[in-house]
Amino acid sequence: MTTATDGTPLWRHRPFVLLCGEQIASSLGRQITALALALLAVTGLGAGPFGAAAVLALTYLPGAVLSPLAGVIVDRVRLRNLLVAVTAAQALVVGSVPLADLAGHLTRWHLYAVAVVSGTLTFTLSVALQAALPRVVPTGRLLGANSALTAARTSGQIGGPALGGVLVGLVGPARALLAGSSAYAVEALLVLALPAALNIRRKQAARTPLDALRSGLAVVRAQPRLRRMILSGAGLNLGSGAATALYVFYATRELALSPWQLGATYATYSAATVAGALLAGRFARTTGLWRATQMRGLVAGAAVFLIPAASLGPGFALLLAYQVTYGLSGTVWMISMTTTQQRVTPSDLQGRVAGLVQSVLLTTVPVGALGGGALAAWLGNVPVLLGSAAVALVSAATLWAPVRGETEVPVPAAPEAPAAPGRPPQGRS
CATH class of the missing domain: 1.20.1250.20 (MFS general substrate transporter like domains)
Structure with a gap:
């Protein structure tokens, strides 16, 4: 290889x-x-x-x-x-x-x-x-x-x-x-x-697909921090999924944002995502991979409160602030979680663990979106957005509970960026 x-x-x-x-x-x-x-x-x-x-x-x-x-x-x-x-x-x-x-x-x-x-x-x-x-x-x-x-x-x-x-x-x-x-x-x-x-x-020890799934699940069970990150990420996706489902309707109907303003908030999110990708290594080397995940997850969860806060004004500026904060912190969170998952997983189990993690994280997105939409029709947008933000923040805060029996995953001290300034990589994950 x-x-x-x-x-x-x-x-x-x-x-x-x-x-x-x-x-x-x-x-x-x-x-x-x-x-x-x-x-x-x-x-x-x-x-x-x-x-x-x-x-x-x-x-x-x-x-x-x-x-x-x-x-x-x-x-x-x-x-x-x-x-x-x-x-x-x-x-x-x-x-x-x-x-x-x-x-x-x-x-x-x-x-x-x-x-x-x-x-x-x-x-x-x-x-x-x-x-x-x-x-x-x-x-x-x-x-x-x-x-x-x-x-x-x-x-x-x-x-x-x-x-x-x-x-x-x-x-x-x-x-x-x-x-x-x-x-x-x-x-x-x-x-x-x-x-x-x-x-x-890779050499396969499991004889049946069910045994193979159990092998992947055993890795997750044996890694307290990975398990904590998955459950916390599922909750964060649940809350942010509900907020995302209401975002366009809320921004256009209640905040009266124009199409160009709505588009600008999405463009801001994309730019913040790039910034998060560039800064993820620096955060991890400065504070450690686990601490970076804890901090960025908490910031991402708190950022969702900026959406309902926009109803108090100024709406456009607060939504821009939300997109910057959530885009940057959420990206660092995702990169830290994926890296931790890959580091603690044996080479012959990478696919199974990735599949299990992806399933959990994806399931909560449509659940949050459909649930948020149904509740908003009954309670209104702002109460549901506040509840969604609370779910996201509480889920991220669970990462701060003590984790026993596992040490920090080391992060190399040397810069890991694959390209020099002005030479961006030509593109995946």
Whole structure:
């Protein structure tokens, strides 16, 4: 396996650069596809609010349900072959929409099927890449690698919606999906160029899929800090998921924000995410990985209170402050959690543990969103937003309870950034 040595800059390590490029292509594909599918459902097929929401919900549901199974598969198959197969299938699935539209046979059920299959492939790929990264970079450099890949992924999230909007305006939502399909095809070529050594299968002690899942769960049970981070993250996602579901309606109806102001808050979040990716290593080296997770989680939870506080004014400024604070702190939290997970997990169990963690974290997002929407119709937006913020803050605060029987995961003292200033990595995680 071609693994980066401690002295080689990651931006000069070919497998890692390929993963970075994969993240940019994947992020662009997801952003274009999500926008075009939603617009196609509403404008092309006459879907109402529930129908449009169903497209989004169906993309998350497979990840919540099937991620543990995906983890078992990842640990049992040839990893590079799986990455190529998943990304190539993604290109074909998304590309089927413009082809069906051209033939005059596109239906709403076709869109729903694409949402389910695409979501399944997306979250399978996420688990597989989390398992692949520790094979590409040394354990001591995972924090810097995860930070760089997050920055690469965010670059696609910044440009993807804008590119998708332009394409939809020029050629319509169905044909715009050709661009999404093309991005996935590029992604497939990038993972195909990864080292063949990724195909080496790890020794399997578990005989059945159920035994394999138990092995992954045993890792989580044996790591008090990892278990605490997962449960706290689930609660944070529950609260922030409810707040996110109400965000657009609340900002436009109650705060009377204009479209450009709403767009500016989202752009601010993207910029803060990049800043969080760049600063995650510094936070961890200054305070320690665990302390950085505790501090950033608490700040992220407290930041949600800025949303209901915006009703007291000035609304636009407070929402900008929320996006900056939550974007930066939430990103550091995510990077610290992923790095801890990868460091404490044995190499042959990376997929299973990643799948279990992803399932727990994803499940609480739609639960929070649907619950927040239902309660807001009964109680109003501000009370629900206050309750959501309280859930997020209390969940993050549980990280500060004493953890017995485990020591801090060391963080290398040397800078881990994969690129020198002015030389950003070319893009994943």
